[in-house]
Amino acid sequence: MGSKNPAFGFRFFKTMMMKLTFRPQMKHKNRFSVFSGDTYLFSISGYTHRKLVGKDELYVESVEAFQKECVFPEQYDYCLGLLSRRMYSEKELADKLKLHGCPPNTAEEILETLKEKGYLSDEQYREQFLYSRQTYKKQGFYKIRQELSGKGISLDASDYDFTAEQENLKEQVALLVQKQTETKKIYSRLIRKGYRFSDITDCLRNLSSEVLEEDYEEDYDA
Numbered sequence: 001m002g003s004k005n006p007a008f009g010f011r012f013f014k015t016m017m018m019k020l021t022f023r024p025q026m027k028h029k030n031r032f033s034v035f036s037g038d039t040y041l042f043s044i045s046g047y048t049h050r051k052l053v054g055k056d057e058l059y060v061e062s063v064e065a066f067q068k069e070c071v072f073p074e075q076y077d078y079c080l081g082l083l084s085r086r087m088y089s090e091k092e093l094a095d096k097l098k099l100h101g102c103p104p105n106t107a108e109e110i111l112e113t114l115k116e117k118g119y120l121s122d123e124q125y126r127e128q129f130l131y132s133r134q135t136y137k138k139q140g141f142y143k144i145r146q147e148l149s150g151k152g153i154s155l156d157a158s159d160y161d162f163t164a165e166q167e168n169l170k171e172q173v174a175l176l177v178q179k180q181t182e183t184k185k186i187y188s189r190l191i192r193k194g195y196r197f198s199d200i201t202d203c204l205r206n207l208s209s210e211v212l213e214e215d216y217e218e219d220y221d222a
Helices: 006-016 046-053 063-085 090-099 104-116 122-135 141-150 162-178 183-192 197-221
Strands: 018-024 031-036 039-045 057-060
Touching (some): 018 063, 031 046, 039 046, 039 063, 046 063, 057 063, 063 090, 063 104, 090 104, 162 183, 162 197, 183 197
Antiparallel strands (some): 031 039
């Protein structure tokens, strides 16, 4: 008959398993060093420790299997860290994961999880990117569309505020003319910022007409 002593069964279990211990790192407070005895194996984040371990030691059948199990939470925690600092598009985050050594299948699962939880959205990214580039950098449609394309996001004319663009263009043309910038340089600068040649021309003509009208009114009033 086999032994019915629970202590014997636990001792036998431990002899068949490998004991791992987890020690908080001094320099990186949110990471744990993983040891087998006194031998350092690898490190994991605090997030992975909470998700998979939650204590100071763990018995595993295979270190390699446990390390593979750590891949998803480690890479997921890496993404959360990136997203806590700024927004990313799906393509940007996928590129980051690839450079970080994340397996393709795991990366796809992570991106889907982040989208489901509302941490990752190309639609929200596009809206904030549009607002930032139009409001602060005063860029035009073609420059913004080009930059978004590089981030894996398309931009349709129907999603764009061309009224705000015309106001931005008028403001920049007036400023450049006031600084006595050469016409050739005005075109060059504004085309690089994403404005159309024809819109710049119209804006220059309208500004010239306004100046002529003001001069005429001044002469007439005198």
